[in-house]
Amino acid sequence: MVGVIGVIVSLLLLMYLAYRGITVLILAPVLAMFAAIMSGGASAHIMATYTEIFMKAFAGYAKSYFPIFLLGAIFGKLMDDSGAAKAIAHAIANKLGKDKAIMAVVLSCAVLTYGGVSLFVVAFAVFPIAAQLYREADIPKRLIPGSIGLGAFSFTMTALPGTPQIQNAIPMPYFGTDAYAAPVLGIIAAILMCGGGLFWLNYRAKSAKAKGEGYGDHPDEMINEIDVSKLPSFGISLLPIIVVLVLNFVLGRIYFPGTDGTYLADYGTKLSKVTGIWSLIISLVIAIILTIVLNLNRLKDTKKTVNQGAIGSLLAITNTCSEVGYGNVIKSLAAFGIIQAAILGVSSNPLISEAISVNVLAGVTGSASGGMSIALAALGEQYMEMAKTAGISPEVLHRIATLACGGFDTLPHNGAVITLLGICGLTHKQSYKDIGMCSVVIPLCVLVVILILASLGLQA
Template sequence: MLGVIGVILSLLLLMYLAYRGITVLILAPILALFATIMSEGASAHIMATYTEIFMKNFAGYCKSYFPIFLLGAIFGKLMDDSGAAKAIAHTIATKLGKDKAILAVVLSCGVLTYGGVSLFVVAFAVFPIATQLFRAADIPKRLIPGSIALGSFTFTMTALPGTPQIQNAIPMPFFGTDAYAAPVLGIVAGILMCGGGVAWLTYRAKKAAAAGEGYGDHPDEEVNDVDVSNVPNFWLAITPILIVLVLNYVLGKMYFTSVDTSYLKDYGTALGKVKGIWSLIISLIIGILFTLITNRSRLKSAMKSVNQGAIGSLLAITNTSSEVGYGNVIQTLAAFGIIQTFILGISSNPLISEAISVNVLAGVTGSASGGMSIALGALAEQYMQMAKANGINPQVLHRIATLSCGGFDSLPHNGAVITLLGICGATHKESYKDIGMCSVIIPICTLVVILILASMGVV
């Protein structure tokens, strides 16, 4: 029992101390070893646990996913520096106009994140345009963070099939799937999240208008006109995104399945474990090259943009790898067997068990990718066995995992939420209610609907 208390206490400390601003790079190994000592007492082998379990799994996660973190960050930086992200957001906003300011912001964020652009890049690119639209429509500024969160943290991150965001890539090696897994469930979930979120934000804007609340007076806000004099045209700007999405589909669904990959046995792996990752890597590389070639005159220093993107990817991958290392240490403890039995015993349906475990761990770690990585690293094999016994398609496991990681991950201590509020100059008190509704409550309600559809055999 002491070991179980130690595991739970370490998880709570991870959540609290991360919220207080201590980096997970320090917290994860310390709290993993704390849980080990609580579980094993004097027989705990601290150094062996750190080097042979924590760091081994840290390195293994980096090996599998570093190329996607790296290429995704470079792609996003080039889309930002070339003006392509701004061109896409500005065009969508202009076409829809101030009367549909909320929808314009949501769709601008959605198009960019669905193309693989980092949500942080999207927030910086869209916020200036959002302020202009909301000011012109006299919609409270406090609704901007919720609008950006809806377009960036929800349906394009976890639901829509084909999204190159890391949350959609993590389940692929576990379940032998690709980025387009369970397309019908993904599309339905995307529609529910987007539609529900826009309906909520529209309701909130109308309620504010009825109460006489407008954009508000924000004396510290620096509002500058969005300069679009040196950005690519819309179609040139969006082409790299289309390249990534289409090429990812062609490689994963057609090319790699039609060529001889028998040589993979010499590397100790199988096509199902790598084709999704390979497809995404190649697609991002081609998207990057296209962006570099077609925006030569707009990129003041292409190499500087590439370098900044590459360096920016390091913190993201090391943070997530640390959380994975932490999860694998916990997994080796005898106390975890009790917790695992409890989780698997919640339901004989692996989809329900998976949904709960991923959501809870994403909430505790404050990270969609970290929580899902820990849950799947510990339980994916059991979920696959349960799925086979119940005739459940592994694609459904993939989609339920991605949808589940995008629920409790956006609780107030989430780093992306805190960063978004900082970019928008808002506080939790002003804006979290709408962020929480759009990125926690509505996604969880959507997950329940998808679980029902999945139980009916929809893929």
């Protein structure tokens, strides 16, 4: 029982101290060792736990996912510095007009995120355009974070099949799936999330207008006007995104499965475990090259842009690696057997158990990718076995895991939420209600609907 208390206390401290601004690079190993000590580990065992469990899991995660973090960050930085991200957002906003400002912002974020541009780049690129649109339409500025959150932190990150975001890549090695897993369930979830979020934001805008509240007075707002003449065309900007999605599909569904992967036995793996990752890596590499070629005259310093993107990926991957190391230490403790039994005992349905464990851990860590990685590292094999017994396809397990990670992850202590509010120059008090509704409450409700549909036999 002391060991269980130690695990729970370490999880709570991880959430609280991360919220207080202490990096998980320090918190994860320290709190993992704390949990190990509480479970009765001797000092010698603690060092072995750190080097042979924590660091081995850290390195293993980096081996699997570092290329995606790296290439995704470089691609996002190129899209930003070339003006392509702004061009896409501006074109959509211009087409829909100020009368549909909320939809324009959400769709701009959705197109960019679905194309593989990082959430942070999307927020930086879209905010100036959103501010201009909302000011012209006299919609409260406080609704901008919720709109960006809906477009970038919800359905394009977790639901839409094929999205190259890391949250959709993490389940691949565990379940032998690709980015297009369970497309019907994913599309239904995306429609419900997007529709529900747009309904809420438009309701909030109408309520504010009825009370006489407009954009508001923001004297400290510093927004540089966008020189549209220097932006690439909408078609050129969109082409690399289309390449990512199409190539990812072709390689993952047609090319790699058609090859002889028997040689992989020499590497200790099999084709089904690497197809999804390989497809994504190649797609992003080609999209990066294409973006550079199409925007050579717009990129002031291509080398600097690529370097900044690469360096920027390091913190994201090391943070997640640390959280995975933490999860594997917890998994190794005797106390985890009690916790595991409790989680699996919630329901004999692996989909429900998976949804709960991923959601809770995403909330505790304040990270969708971190929470899902911890949950799948600890329980992925059990869920796979349970699913086989219940006749549930691995593709459904994949989609439920991705949907579940996009619920409690965006609680107030989430780093992306804090960054988004900082970009917009707003506070939790002003805007979190709408962020929470669009990226926590509505996605959780949609997850319940998808769980019901999957449990009733919809496996596509």
